[in-house]
Amino acid sequence: PVPLRYGAQYTGMRTDEAMQQWRSHRFGQFIHWGLYAIPGGVWNGKTYNYAAEFLKSSARIPTATWDSLMYQFNPREFDARAWAKMAKQMGARYMTITTKHHEGFCLWPTKFTDFNISNTPFRRDILKELVDAYNAEGIDVNFYYSVLDWHHPDWRYDIKSPEDSVAFRRFLDFAGNQLKELATNYPTVKAFWFDGTWDSSIKKNGWWTLEAEQMLKSVRPGMIVNSRLRADDFGKRHFDSNNQLMGDYESGYERRLPNPVKDLQVTKWDWEACMTVPENQWGYHRDWTVSHVKSPLELLEMLVHATSMGGNFLLNFGPDGNGGFRNEERHIAQFIGKWMEKNGPVIWDCGYAGWEKQDWGYFTRKNGSAHVNMIVFNKPVSGLLKVKVKGDVKILSAKAGGKAYRVEEIAKNEYFIHFTDRKMTEPRVIVLETAKASEAADKYQDART
Numbered sequence: 517p518v519p520l521r522y523g524a525q526y527t528g529m530r531t532d533e534a535m536q537q538w539r540s541h542r543f544g545q546f547i548h549w550g551l552y553a554i555p556g557g558v559w560n561g562k563t564y565n566y567a568a569e570f571l572k573s574s575a576r577i578p579t580a581t582w583d584s585l586m587y588q589f590n591p592r593e594f595d596a597r598a599w600a601k602m603a604k605q606m607g608a609r610y611m612t613i614t615t616k617h618h619e620g621f622c623l624w625p626t627k628f629t630d631f632n633i634s635n636t637p638f639r640r641d642i643l644k645e646l647v648d649a650y651n652a653e654g655i656d657v658n659f660y661y662s663v664l665d666w667h668h669p670d671w672r673y674d675i676k677s678p679e680d681s682v683a684f685r686r687f688l689d690f691a692g693n694q695l696k697e698l699a700t701n702y703p704t705v706k707a708f709w710f711d712g713t714w715d716s717s718i719k720k721n722g723w724w725t726l727e728a729e730q731m732l733k734s735v736r737p738g739m740i741v742n743s744r745l746r747a748d749d750f751g752k753r754h755f756d757s758n759n760q761l762m763g764d765y766e767s768g769y770e771r772r773l774p775n776p777v778k779d780l781q782v783t784k785w786d787w788e789a790c791m792t793v794p795e796n797q798w799g800y801h802r803d804w805t806v807s808h809v810k811s812p813l814e815l816l817e818m819l820v821h822a823t824s825m826g827g828n829f830l831l832n833f834g835p836d837g838n839g840g841f842r843n844e845e846r847h848i849a850q851f852i853g854k855w856m857e858k859n860g861p862v863i864w865d866c867g868y869a870g871w872e873k874q875d876w877g878y879f880t881r882k883n884g885s886a887h888v889n890m891i892v893f894n895k896p897v898s899g900l901l902k903v904k905v906k907g908d909v910k911i912l913s914a915k916a917g918g919k920a921y922r923v924e925e926i927a928k929n930e931y932f933i934h935f936t937d938r939k940m941t942e943p944r945v946i947v948l949e950t951a952k953a954s955e956a957a958d959k960y961q962d963a964r965t
């Protein structure tokens with residue numbers, strides 16, 4: 517292996533309580549909220565189809581003009597407890613909020629820049645209200661922090677001169693101060709979700725990314741940090757030059773999920789996929805007709821898909837400039853919440869079952885349990901759900917809501933579950949009870965070829 521100073525600091529999955537808690541949550545609510553929520557993708561009467569949180573660049577708005585949106589930020593409808601109740605009802609176990617996005621506007625009264633909530637008509641500490649309200653609902657809160665900062669004069673995309681080095685050093689000190697401030701002033705925050713770390717300026721300062729992570733973990737032992745923060749000695753990101761995952765979980769799945777057949781490597785570490793409801797809008801956009809809007813069912817399947825591969829699913833909401841959610845978002849929360857009310861136990865505390873993906877849907881398994889959950893999305897014409905078990909296992913029974921389905925052994929380690937349900941109106945959960953096969957005689961003869 518290549519000797520590294522700023523590479524992975526440990527290998528394997530963390531087994532401490534804080535990480536087990538993060539892992540068991542499985543389902544999180546992402547919230548993107550900032551000045552971009554005021555124009556919502558529309559500027560001077562023109563609608564820009566690009567991501568609404570990028571309107572400043574897509575509409576080529578001068579920084580001074582954009583930053584003056586601060587004097588309009590006054591979300592009258594903002595009610596942190598109502599947001600937290602909606603998330604609780606949806607079945608989310610954690611929430612990740614943008615403390616500062618690329619625009620550089622800070623949702624908390626930071627000491628390190630005036631470009632923050634205390635200098636808006638609203639004045640109140642949004643982060644504190646959110647942390648308190650979500651924690652009161654038993655939901656953990658994590659902080660998203662964009663290192664990329666369009667507002668700060670010392671930000672550099674690359675280091676091309678001694679002046680760049682001096683300025684960027686000041687910038688890194690500023691970012692480090694803000695991170696320490698966040699970790700200190702909001703003591704119940706469990707994780708940091710870093711973004712905006714792909715530019716050369718950061719890749720040339722891998723040392724800072726490790727220092728930032730170590731500082732957060734010294735201020736808050738147990739703190740969790742995503743792989744996206746880190747760059748190693750050679751500017752490699754997420755996985756270091758020895759192909760070791762940096763940070764505590766892989767955060768490379770943005771608006772995409774790992775393939776359940778080809779990407780099984782992710783089952784070896786912690787990871788999280790974050791997802792937009794429209795094709796690509798994180799911040800509030802006034803016009804959702806500009807792209808495909810994912811249905812509640814599509815998003816529910818992604819949650820099940822992520823859980824089935826031992827990962828977390830972070831579903832994004834983009835409140836508008838007044839602090840209200842779109843009807844589509846409310847409906848999604850209500851739909852998923854209804855399903856989670858009945859079936860949360862096959863998501864929370866569950867992960868990769870270790871069996872081969874089948875066409876009808878996904879397997880999940882609670883750690884060490886003899887029960888394997890089948891979440892059926894696609895009932896086959898035959899009604900026969902194929903299950904290939906791994907290792908010394910046999911299936912004893914298959915039950916859904918108290919009703920037993922016939923388990924037919926069709927070959928060594930292979931079964932059909934006779935799924936007699938007629939019309940499927942929602943994803944169905946069938947729980948398989950398994951036992952050691954070695955206790956039963958083996959009546960199959962391997963073919964000789």
Ligand SMILES: C[C@@H]1N[C@@H](c2nc3ccccc3[nH]2)[C@H](O)[C@@H]1O
Nearest residue numbers: 548567569617711712770790798
């Ligand atoms: C988690 C997501 N990452 C941000 C982002 N910044 C980008 C810069 C270039 C290309 C794609 C990007 N996505 C999005 O605005 C959102 O916060």
